[in-house]
Amino acid sequence: MHELPVTESILRIVLRHAEEARAVKVIRVSLRIGELSDVVDEWVQRYFDYLSRNTIAEGAVLRIERSPVVFRCPACAKDFPFDVKRIEDVTCPDCGGNSVEFVSGREFYVKNIEVL
Amino acid sequence: MENIRLVEIKEEILSDNRNLAREIRENLRVNRVFMLNLMSSPGAGKTSLILHTIRALKKECRIGVIEGDIDSMVDSEKVANEGVPAVQIRTGGACHLDAPMIDKALQKTDLKNLDFLIIENVGNLVCPAEFDTGATKRAMILSVPEGDDKPLKYPLMFTICDALVVNKIDYLNLSDFDMEALKARVLKLNPNIRIFEVSCRTGDGIPAWTQWLRAEIEASKK
Numbered sequence: 001m002h003e004l005p006v007t008e009s010i011l012r013i014v015l016r017h018a019e020e021a022r023a024v025k026v027i028r029v030s031l032r033i034g035e036l037s038d039v040v041d042e043w044v045q046r047y048f049d050y051l052s053r054n055t056i057a058e059g060a061v062l063r064i065e066r067s068p069v070v071f072r073c074p075a076c077a078k079d080f081p082f083d084v085k086r087i088e089d090v091t092c093p094d095c096g097g098n099s100v101e102f103v104s105g106r107e108f109y110v111k112n113i114e115v116l
Numbered sequence: 117m118e119n120i121r122l123v124e125i126k127e128e129i130l131s132d133n134r135n136l137a138r139e140i141r142e143n144l145r146v147n148r149v150f151m152l153n154l155m156s157s158p159g160a161g162k163t164s165l166i167l168h169t170i171r172a173l174k175k176e177c178r179i180g181v182i183e184g185d186i187d188s189m190v191d192s193e194k195v196a197n198e199g200v201p202a203v204q205i206r207t208g209g210a211c212h213l214d215a216p217m218i219d220k221a222l223q224k225t226d227l228k229n230l231d232f233l234i235i236e237n238v239g240n241l242v243c244p245a246e247f248d249t250g251a252t253k254r255a256m257i258l259s260v261p262e263g264d265d266k267p268l269k270y271p272l273m274f275t276i277c278d279a280l281v282v283n284k285i286d287y288l289n290l291s292d293f294d295m296e297a298l299k300a301r302v303l304k305l306n307p308n309i310r311i312f313e314v315s316c317r318t319g320d321g322i323p324a325w326t327q328w329l330r331a332e333i334e335a336s337k338k
Contacts, residue, residue: 018123023121
């Protein structure tokens, strides 16, 4: 639901870096977004297409990489990805411990752009 | 195609919002004001909990409320009736409050004459979780009729909050809501979260909640 302000921020970041790199056109934008973020990829692209009209980013394709939710086992220091929907069953794949800590899954950044 | 270059960026998408939120938090710290961002689904009891909180604490500290509402003044009128200042933000359809909106509201707020500021965010468990408002602490309400499975559906919200208020516990006997299962799910995502079981209808559990707030307000004074 908040794809519009998110996409405005993405475009602002993309244009700033593209200008610094003296680019004439942005071809592709890679984003890294954690599984915990409820951003709908299709809407981000649609808003991007709309907002980027008449800029050098017009027509750029967004590539969204999702990072999994990762937990850590404090007993053996193992990090492992896990489906948050089954969180009750979360156990360490190495030692079977079930007192895990949430580590990551909230990434939300522009990774890189491909430009001409 | 020739001449395609890769430009590494690695920049947080919401960095502008985050930076402004940090400035707001610093400004609150300097003014010794505790600001709470209160979030929940529509109808979980944000306004009811705020009214209970005001009644419990208004004799001992100076309270203000920032009301986020899509397009009405209903909640801010209820708050104003309790004799505390309320600033209404009409989001005009936006699904959350962000740092620029709070910054604007704070410009209309006299921080020097406040100890405790409550933000009533827009009713929504998704978008408000993503936007730092600059609040000192974050709390959410989950009401019993919504179900104990909500941490599985909206994990981000449960991850970012310092306190969870489970409201409408007077409905527990009428539902198959499993409080222990809820707590187990929430604590897996966020082991440090404080959980309060309350009923805004009967007043049960409200003192433990206001005691937590009292300690946070005190801590902001130091």
